[in-house]
Amino acid sequence: MTAARSFAGRLALTLALMAALPAHAESRFALSVGHNVGLAADEPLRWAERDAERMDALFGQLGGVPEDRRILLRGEDPASVRLALARVRGRIEEARRLGERTLLFFFYSGHGDASALHLGGQTLPLAELRRLLADVPATVSVAVLDSCHSGAVVSGRVKGLSSAPAFDVSFVRQVGPEGRVFITSAGAHEVAQESDNLQGSYFTHHLLSGLRGAADVDGDSRVSLAEAYRHVYHRTLVGSHGSTAAVQHPELSSQLAGEGDLFLTALERSQARLELPPAVGDSVVLVEERTLQVMAEVEPRPDAPVQVALPAGRYRVQVRRGAQVLFGRVYLPWGERQRLQPESLEVRTLALHQRKGALMGSNDWRLQAGLGVGRAATPIGGWGPQAGLFRAVEEPGQLGPSFVGGVTLGVTRAFTQQLRLDQVELGAWSGVGVAGALGRVWTGAHAGVGVLGLFQRAKSLDSARRQLIDLPDTRLRAGAGAAVFAALSAELPLGARAGLFARLGGHVALTRQDGELRLSPVPTLLLGSTWGH
Numbered sequence: 001m002t003a004a005r006s007f008a009g010r011l012a013l014t015l016a017l018m019a020a021l022p023a024h025a026e027s028r029f030a031l032s033v034g035h036n037v038g039l040a041a042d043e044p045l046r047w048a049e050r051d052a053e054r055m056d057a058l059f060g061q062l063g064g065v066p067e068d069r070r071i072l073l074r075g076e077d078p079a080s081v082r083l084a085l086a087r088v089r090g091r092i093e094e095a096r097r098l099g100e101r102t103l104l105f106f107f108y109s110g111h112g113d114a115s116a117l118h119l120g121g122q123t124l125p126l127a128e129l130r131r132l133l134a135d136v137p138a139t140v141s142v143a144v145l146d147s148c149h150s151g152a153v154v155s156g157r158v159k160g161l162s163s164a165p166a167f168d169v170s171f172v173r174q175v176g177p178e179g180r181v182f183i184t185s186a187g188a189h190e191v192a193q194e195s196d197n198l199q200g201s202y203f204t205h206h207l208l209s210g211l212r213g214a215a216d217v218d219g220d221s222r223v224s225l226a227e228a229y230r231h232v233y234h235r236t237l238v239g240s241h242g243s244t245a246a247v248q249h250p251e252l253s254s255q256l257a258g259e260g261d262l263f264l265t266a267l268e269r270s271q272a273r274l275e276l277p278p279a280v281g282d283s284v285v286l287v288e289e290r291t292l293q294v295m296a297e298v299e300p301r302p303d304a305p306v307q308v309a310l311p312a313g314r315y316r317v318q319v320r321r322g323a324q325v326l327f328g329r330v331y332l333p334w335g336e337r338q339r340l341q342p343e344s345l346e347v348r349t350l351a352l353h354q355r356k357g358a359l360m361g362s363n364d365w366r367l368q369a370g371l372g373v374g375r376a377a378t379p380i381g382g383w384g385p386q387a388g389l390f391r392a393v394e395e396p397g398q399l400g401p402s403f404v405g406g407v408t409l410g411v412t413r414a415f416t417q418q419l420r421l422d423q424v425e426l427g428a429w430s431g432v433g434v435a436g437a438l439g440r441v442w443t444g445a446h447a448g449v450g451v452l453g454l455f456q457r458a459k460s461l462d463s464a465r466r467q468l469i470d471l472p473d474t475r476l477r478a479g480a481g482a483a484v485f486a487a488l489s490a491e492l493p494l495g496a497r498a499g500l501f502a503r504l505g506g507h508v509a510l511t512r513q514d515g516e517l518r519l520s521p522v523p524t525l526l527l528g529s530t531w532g533h
Contacts, residue, residue, distance in 0.1 A: 026103040032107045037119075106133060108146065276308065282322065386410040427453075443491075486506070
């Protein structure tokens with residue numbers, strides 16, 4: 001019986017691993033290129049390089065592309081693109097000699113027109129790009145261009161140079177058992193647009209959402225090429241129609257030999273997954289808590305749950321349901337799958353939040369409570385327990401301004417040859433600084449000012465002798481002062497709102513005691529928990 005259970009367990013593990021592998025277990029490679037600057041006449045973009053960065057990360061997280069087989073180019077010139085394609089070609093030739101199937105993802109986001117890509121004042125002709133991609137002997141190549149023409153639209157920023165026909169994709173060809181796929185973000189005479197609200201282009205936003213699970217129509221935890229294209233075509237068409245003055249129609253040209261689907265991503269590879277219940281709403285937007293990056297936009301299905309593959313961490317959830325918006329937070333631990341609980345979401349009215357992601361843009365505030373150790377603000381010194389309660393207000397984003405205020409309470413004890421000095425120090429603080437995400441950890445650096453109240457009890461160590469000469473053995477006194485402080489803090493999330501934090505810092509206190517001004521350094525260390533709003 002034990003042997004049978006062991007065999008069954010090994011079989012289940014093997015099947016799970018096989019399910020997480022892409023079809024035919026290709027050796028996969030990816031080259032992602034982004035450039036915010038085109039030619040002199042092009043309006044600079046904001047998010048093209050960020051789109052390339054996000055696509056590169058997704059290839060690694062869900063696409064089965066190891067880090068040593070991914071190349072990310074941001075703000076590079078055409079010569080760097082040529083060199084990168086040459087490197088990829090060499091790696092793929094080596095893999096083919098070993099008899100491996102190979103798959104190449106090529107992604108570009110930036111300026112371009114009907115004849116060339118525009119990279120930092122230089123051009124890469126499309127004819128040359130066609131030849132370079134054709135020279136790569138990959139079993140399957142999937143090339144995606146998110147770029148087209150210039151001009152202003154209502155709420156999107158046009159990506160490209162001039163009003164010209166969209167990229168000609170007729171060069172896509174079939175070579176024996178090999179295949180080529182080419183996807184463009186807009187059709188002929190259309191513009192591709194980016195959005196400041198999404199921090200990226202409409203097309204790439206919906207492509208990423210689809211590859212994270214929004215396009216997994218059959219629920220097999222894999223997203224095929226056909227599923228991804230159907231999703232990005234529909235969502236880009238609807239999104240550009242509803243948000244801008246210009247409608248864009250993505251285009252695909254595909255000639256693949258052989259049978260079976262081409263799977264682009266496998267959701268089992270993700271760090272964490274969020275399950276959206278059937279009919280939870282009309283649409284669900286998932287936003288990374290600290291950076292306010294829109295990670296996925298999903299249309300829940302009426303009769304089946306939807307799995308969304310995401311990096312572990314905190315997320316804000318915005319669910320649109322008719323005239324209502326439901327807002328909340330979820331925490332996705334590493335390696336776990338969570339189910340969204342609609343009853344935990346807060347209902348708000350849509351009229352106040354028409355813009356997509358508007359609920360995500362308000363300032364964050366958090367309470368931090370901790371215990372630790374610190375030094376006394378007196379020349380004698382002495383160490384003892386410290387307690388602190390702070391409120392931090394921050395603008396969400398990668399790095400931004402932060403404001404902090406709070407109170408501290410410390411109790412210390414120090415000794416001299418004649419005295420034992422017990423001290424209580426109460427402080428009130430206010431400061432400014434910067435805060436931002438460092439991986440999964442939220443870090444901050446602050447400086448500011450404060451006011452102090454000091455209460456001391458000095459007791460003689462020779463009480464008996466002082467009593468003999470009728471002198472008191474205890475003396476009480478109080479003082480006040482001001483201080484400047486500096487502190488570093490780090491927070492590790494443990495839930496949708498809660499986390500652990502550490503605060504290392506100190507202040508320099510200027511106090512007045514017995515008519516004298518005294519300057520004292522006071523280091524402190526606090527460990528505790530946070531609760532965010």
